[in-house]
Amino acid sequence: MTASRTSAKTGAAGAASPDTNTTAPADVAATSGQPVPEAGTQPTIFLHIPKSAGITLRYIAERQYGSHELCKAGHALRNSAQSTGLIQEFVSQYGASLRFVEGHLRFGVHGQLPRPATYITLLRDPVERVISHYYFFLAGAEADAGIDQALAEGSHLIDNLQTRLLSGMASQFGQCSRELPEDLPLVARSSPEFEPCTADMLEAAKRNLREHFSMVGLVESFDASLLLLRRMLGWRDVLYTRENVTESRPQRSQLPRRTILAIGRHNRFDRELYNYARTLFDERCAQEGPEFLAELQAFQAVNRWFGLISAATADSELPPEPESFLPADDEAG
DSSP states (O other), X not given: OOOOOOOTTTOSTTOOOOOTTXXXXXXXXXXXXXXXXXXXXXXXXXXXXXXXXXXHHHHHHHTTSOTTTXXXXXXXXXXXXXXXXHHHHHHHHHGGGOOEEEEEOOTTGGGGSSSXXXXXXXXXXXXXXXXXXXXXXXXXXXXXXXXXXXXXXXXXXXXXXXXXXXXXXXXXXXXXXXXXXXXXXXXXXXXXXXXXXXXXXXXXXXXXXXXXXXXXXXXXXXXXXXXXXXXXXXXXXXXXXXXXXXXXXXXXXXXXXXXXXXXXXXXXXXXXXXXXXXXXXXXXXXXXXXXXXXXXXHHHHHHHHHHHHHHOOTTSOOOOOOOOOSOHHHHHO
């Protein structure tokens, strides 16, 4: 690698462009214990759960594909009709070359694609995700009465969002952007029209993760999740800096105990789903073999260096360049 200042959105300067011959996995049931086959041309759908490191992953993914290969499906949790239209338009023009779909989506979008697809996603510790969600999307709004009231009321800050999205069964998702949703209801928990999250949704979400997701990653293990995707999808140039971080949010330890308990109480299905996803994730990492840990440690060293040079000014002295984490055949490309 050559030391140079660069943007996290464009990646490391001098890095080779993505190999256009790499293909998506052929087995949507890879997380059930079988390795993802190398062959296959299935599109990969990135189901981006709000406030779960998805913007960072999206910028990395956008460096891997051409404009006729990557479909930006928008924000189905703010305007589902618009998102559906974006997918339909892309498929009508570039369906044969489609390789990657990304957006704030719910499970089931594969039914809009011209051929079978596989999913990937990142789950996040439910308490951390809810805190980040509230302080990024809702805090400071005109009607904001605080996180405790938002949890109790349940319309804007809905419960168990990860389970709802991954189940494919829910129709209410709360407010997942700074703008109000245009065609999805905001219903208070006290209303008879409120849609509760159920044990059936949890079981459906678990089943979907097991049978339809070729990679289930975790925000708390982002680097390992990223390297799994690199191995699985043949990604290159995966160095990054964190994007879209909720700078103004308090830490968990700074919130009252009653607030943390309320978050946990309202998101018990998400906690169970997160624990299940961690089991799938740990099993997948174990399948990668002992060299995976060494690759992860090397990547983290290189990425720390990348973060330093990305933040450097024109007059800064660049830090020494570490050894590359890339295998020799990738560096040669």
